[in-house]
Structure formats: structure tokens, C-alpha cells
Amino acid sequence: xxxxxxxxxxxxxxxxEFTAVNGVSFEIRAGEILGxxxxxGAGKTTTIQMLLGLVTPTSGSIHMFGRDxxxxxxxxxxxxxxxxxYISMPYALTVEENLKVVGGLYGLSSIPQRIDEVVxxxxxxxxxxxxxxxxxxxxxxxxTLAKAFLTEPKILFLDEPTASLDPDxxxxxxxxxxxxxxxxGVAMLxxxxxxxxxxxxxxxxxxxxxxxxxxxxxxKEIVTRFGQADLEEVFLKLAREQ
Amino acid sequence: xxxxxxxxxxxxxxxxxxxxxPRMMEIFYWPFLDLVIWGFITxxxxxxxxxxxxxxxxxLGALILWDVLFRSQQGITISFLExxxxxxxxxxxxxxxxxxxxxAATMAMSLFKVAAVSIVMSVCALVFYSYNVxxxxxxxxxxxxxLVLTGWIIGVLTTSLxxxxxxxxxxxxxxxxxxxxxxxxxxxxxxxxxxxxxxxxWINPAAHIFEGMRTVLTTHAVPATNLAMAxxxxxxxxxxxVGWFHYTYNVCKDRGSLVRVGE
Numbered sequence: 325x326x327x328x329x330x331x332x333x334x335x336x337x338x339x340x341e342f343t344a345v346n347g348v349s350f351e352i353r354a355g356e357i358l359g360x361x362x363x364x365g366a367g368k369t370t371t372i373q374m375l376l377g378l379v380t381p382t383s384g385s386i387h388m389f390g391r392d393x394x395x396x397x398x399x400x401x402x403x404x405x406x407x408x409x410y411i412s413m414p415y416a417l418t419v420e421e422n423l424k425v426v427g428g429l430y431g432l433s434s435i436p437q438r439i440d441e442v443v444x445x446x447x448x449x450x451x452x453x454x455x456x457x458x459x460x461x462x463x464x465x466x467x468t469l470a471k472a473f474l475t476e477p478k479i480l481f482l483d484e485p486t487a488s489l490d491p492d493x494x495x496x497x498x499x500x501x502x503x504x505x506x507x508x509g510v511a512m513l514x515x516x517x518x519x520x521x522x523x524x525x526x527x528x529x530x531x532x533x534x535x536x537x538x539x540x541x542x543x544k545e546i547v548t549r550f551g552q553a554d555l556e557e558v559f560l561k562l563a564r565e566q
Numbered sequence: 567x568x569x570x571x572x573x574x575x576x577x578x579x580x581x582x583x584x585x586x587x588p589r590m591m592e593i594f595y596w597p598f599l600d601l602v603i604w605g606f607i608t609x610x611x612x613x614x615x616x617x618x619x620x621x622x623x624x625x626l627g628a629l630i631l632w633d634v635l636f637r638s639q640q641g642i643t644i645s646f647l648e649x650x651x652x653x654x655x656x657x658x659x660x661x662x663x664x665x666x667x668x669x670a671a672t673m674a675m676s677l678f679k680v681a682a683v684s685i686v687m688s689v690c691a692l693v694f695y696s697y698n699v700x701x702x703x704x705x706x707x708x709x710x711x712x713l714v715l716t717g718w719i720i721g722v723l724t725t726s727l728x729x730x731x732x733x734x735x736x737x738x739x740x741x742x743x744x745x746x747x748x749x750x751x752x753x754x755x756x757x758x759x760x761x762x763x764x765x766x767x768w769i770n771p772a773a774h775i776f777e778g779m780r781t782v783l784t785t786h787a788v789p790a791t792n793l794a795m796a797x798x799x800x801x802x803x804x805x806x807x808v809g810w811f812h813y814t815y816n817v818c819k820d821r822g823s824l825v826r827v828g829e
Contacts, residue, residue, distance in 0.1 A: 339822060373825060376660040380819045401662045414578065414652040421581045428574025429661045471657070 326354040329479055329511045335384035337370050344370040346535035355509040359526030363563040367535040368515050372481050407472040408483035409465055415457035419467055423474055430475040442470045461488040480512045519556040533562055571663050575671035579645055597633050597683045604629045605695045626697045630687045632752045634710055636743055637683045638717020641676025643739040646725045656825045665815045673718055680714055705782050708793050709775050715800040716772045722807040726814040732827055751776050771799040
């Protein structure tokens, strides 16, 4: 079994009296896709933001590649990237310009070549010189994915990466992510509200509720444990128990 | 600090300016308008040259130097606001970019703006009013360096406040610097201030620069004390505000507000 590239131990985040994440522990192994599931407000986004070093945990630890994020932020984030439907890229720059800036931020050695590869992979040739403000939401999602792929990360955090895409593009993106995992061994933390997608994509799933992990295992194991027909039924059962 | 990350951020801002007329206007239009207005005021005052000696050099020189400070501050604060407006802070701070590199990039942008504005204003002053900013002499160099530093101090302070209090504090980007203008003694000597305000002006590095400029223009004396005071205060304040920026960054990370600054 591959060694864990992400190790989270007793991660807790409190905002005043409110506990957003409460003693969460999990691991992600190299080449693994871990699904992070939970209703709105369960703590998924806060967890991802802590993993990206954007929010400081109240307690607990985050290790990636065996190093503590609190003390090795720069070298860890060099090998990490993320994509989310809810983020944006500078509107006044073209797709290519945005990718060049990202390449520079991560110190890539052959930026034009990497951009060519990623643009081709994500079928973005036609929008390469388009201003970002003129992109559709689906094209914007592809741009944020391109940004994530560009740096060839070893860990990828994907927050609802297909939420704004039509079924055809969403299918292609999922296929691409699986191919990327197979080819490069990138580990992924994946969130989605599409249960079929979660079942398809995730090797394992952790289910968050009120900041705590309430279920963990493969989709099949979780469905069996809760005695429901499918993952969506489990989600509805747990979400309504809140 | 990694130069490639600073360079990437500077490139990102230069892309922005390259095709944005409003942003180019911010660099050229307002300074030019300022110069036209103050140029005519100065021409009018020249009629009283006997009672206000050196009016031309005082006012136009002061205006150009004030714009150095103003654009230096704007270079820092507007660069930060651009990231807020583009909702790009999450992309930046989830990358290996360090806060110190972010600041260094905004400082580089500030130098770019100062250089552009200074060239435009100096050339226009020469063409339209036959005023050569270099009449101040070699002292212009340390004056400009110190005014850039003062602009950075106000810029980093303003940026920290916007980061801490969110986009509602955005107005500070344009207003904060003018809080310092009365005590910078740009167009009048420090002596005209009431005693209590003079005490405040005395700890303002910009006031020492403008005092120094007047000293050079009227007596041609070496403004050593003014320059020493300005440099000492600038270095002290710059260290303090950079420290405060890092502290604010960590407070925002702790409160989870760093990625919500623009919301």
C-alpha cells in the first residue's frame, strides 16, 4: 500500500464559540482519491482551506509528504494545487496570461510547453487568447482546472470541480482526472454534491457532519453500514439528522 | 524570497495595465491635470514674485514630489485591491507565495508607477511651464527615495487595514494618504503649523523632505538634518508596518477572513 501523502490528526477549527471542524483525522495515500462528503456547513470548505494553509487550525496537525504544513508551508504548497467552482481568476487577463502567471508563481521551468500541454488536455485551444471575463462558467471551471494541472501537483484539492459543467464536459473532466491520477499518481481530495459522481470518483469517502467524521470507508461500505439503497440515501439520512 | 514569484506577480499587474485605459489614466491623466491646475496657480503667484520668492520652484517641485509619495502609496494599495476585485487572493495565498514576496511585488509595482508619473510630470512641467525639477539638484535623489519609502509605509498600513476590515475599508486606498498631507507640509513650511500639529509633523518623514526641499531651494544649504530625520523615521516605520502586515495576515488566517476579504 502506498504511503500517505496527507496526514491529518485531530484537526479542529473554532471561530469564537462555533466549532467548524472538530477533531478530524484522516489520511490520503499517493494516487488515492478521497471523497469529502457532507451537507452545507459540515466543515468541508474549512478543512480544505486549512489544508491549503489559508486558515490556521485551532489545534491538531496537518502533515504532507511527512512534513508539517505549519513549518514547511512553502515547500509543501509547491507540490499542491486546487480547483473549485467557487474561485475565479483575474478577469482582465487572457486564459494564457493567467496560466503564465501561475507558472511563474510556481517557478515552472518550461511554462510555454506546459501551457500547450494543459490547454490541449483540457480542450481549451479555442479560448486560449480569450479574456477571462468573457469565459462561460464551464470555461472558467476548465481554466481553474488548467491552473491546477499546470503545476503537476502531487496533491490536488478539488471542491465541486464539475458543478457548473454540462454532462458531456463533466464526463470528460472526470475521465481526465482519473487518467491524471493513473498517469501521474496524483492524490486527490474531492468534494461534490453529486452522489453518483462521488461513488464513481472516490476510492474512499469520509462523511462530515457538524465538523465531525460520522462515516468513513468505500461508498459501498458506507451504504451497507447505514442500511440504505445508495449513497444519496445515506446523505439524506445523515443530513436530516442534523 | 524567490524572485520568480515576485516577477510573476509584477507580470500579472503589467498585463492588467497593458490593455486597461482607466488604469493608464490613473497614471497619466490625474497627475497631468494636477500639474495643469497648479501650473496656472503658480503662474498667477509669479505676479507676486517679490513677496513670495521662488513660488514656481516651491509649488511645482512640491507637487511633483507629493505625487511621488501618492503614487508610491497607490502602487501598493491598488495592487492589493486588484487582487480583491479579481477574487484572486485565494489563488495567491494557496500558492507557495510568501506574504513578504507579495509585498515586494507591490513595491515593485509602486516603483513602476512612480517612475511613469514622475517622467510624465517632469516633462510636462518643463514643456508647459519651463520648470526643470532638477533645479533641486542632486538632493532630488535622496528626496525621491525617502518619499517612495513614506508612500510604501502608508501603502502597507492601508493594505493591512483593508485586509483586516475587508472591502468596506477600500476607501482608505484613496483617502488615507491625504490624512498625512496637512502634516507633510507640502506647500507651506512647518512653521505655519500650530505647536501641537508641528509636533506631529516633526515625526512625519515626508514633512522633513518637503522642509529639506525648501531649504535647498531658498538657501542652497545641505539638508542633512532633514534627510537624516526622514531616513531614520522611514526605516523605523517601514519595519513596523511590514511587521504589522505579517501580524494582520496571521490574524486573518486565524479568523478565516483572508479568503473572504472581497466578499
